[in-house]
Amino acid sequence: MRHTKLALAMLTAAVLAACGGTSPSGGDQTQKLTFTQQVSFGDSLSDVGTYAVGAVKQAGGGKFTINGDGxxxxxxxxxKIWVEFLAAELKLPAPCAAQTGLMGNAAQGFSVPVVQNLNCFNYAQGGSRVTNPVGPGNAATGSPIGETTVPLVTQVANHLARSGNKFSGTELVTVLSGGNDVLMQLSTLSAAATAAGNAAGAQTFATSLTMQLAAGATNPQTAAQAIGAAIATESARPGSTTQTIVGAAVTAAATQPGNAAVAQASVYGPMVTKAQADASAAGAKAGADYAAANGPKLVQELGVAGAQMAALVKNEIVGKGAKYVIVANLPDVASTPAAKSRTADIQALIAAMVNAFNTQLKAGLGAEDPRILYVDLYTVSNDQVKNPAPYGLTNTSTPACGPNPLGTTSLICTNANTVAGDVSHYMFADEIHPTPFENNLVARYVLKDMAIKGWL
Incomplete structure (x- = not known):
């Protein structure tokens, strides 16, 4: 979908007119629908401050964008993020986090009691997944931050528990999730592929070094057995290193008949270098082979997650009385800086995962429903990366946020720690989250679809 600056200007004018702004043709400018409140479910893309407590708050953070009024x-x-822009445009109360708190490292200021804010209806949480309670940043992953990452399915259940197991039908409900399912599945795959590569590399290193060191002995076969045993023993010892393993192997090799010369660094050094090169190649191949073999499983898992999100919307949101539900699909995660830093194979895998999620989400929602507005964030975000100028974007490849105490995450990114230069029209705050400008574009896109749907 190709937008131009003129189209965006017309879009804005149309939205303003629908919401009561000035229209050149005059006429009725009354907003067609009046929503009583905004209820949001999802992840970091919709989180207005679940973790704006403790050290995060002290650092000026709390949202996954460039924080603070700059x-x-x-x-x-x-x-601001897109749900805040949306609420402001619709003259609804500014959204606030339904839950706040952290369950991380107390010494670092990341242990703050979890509080339920009963008058707030933004349930979205950074790190949340569709059904799995463990997402990025959760303490169970080893993260010191200790994000609560309450999953989408539980967020909805929590709201229903507050509201008598039903929606009133006058809320504007937003649902956006699935990105962390992509990230966590990739993280799991990466860890397993790394382990497979390390195991293959270690085995190849031992074999290559053994055969080279044994070659000069009077009886290479006997020497190989002795060297192999020495490597195995040292490798199993707690605290062993590559250097100690090489030392054990060389010592065992030099004691074999006819092989004393191998103890000289000038002799065994090149052998170690070759063994390391062999190990590196074998490890890379094993890791890639593992990822290739298991990648399709991830695509299937994301398809399942998309179907689960659709069922949740149908059964527990619309099915419980909601009449105005915005369901956004996953943006083009494969075009984020985080994905672009990966190999071409992994980028292709990410694209396939996102496509599987979006396909199953849309299929699960079924035919056109007057109560559901399906917003295609994938298409517009893909076009923004390819054609940034018409959207007013000046950079769609580099994060606006610079280094901070938590790395480069936008959770504590502020106007004081962005990279040099004007980042106001950048697309990405960090490697995956949008800037306030991009969030505003998302809100405008949603408002345009709401107008087309007849809700404005």
């Missing part, structure tokens, strides 16, 4: 520096540096 409008004095540039009008686009609002610190």
């Amino acid at each position: 409008t004095a520096k540039n009008p686009e540096l609002t610190g």
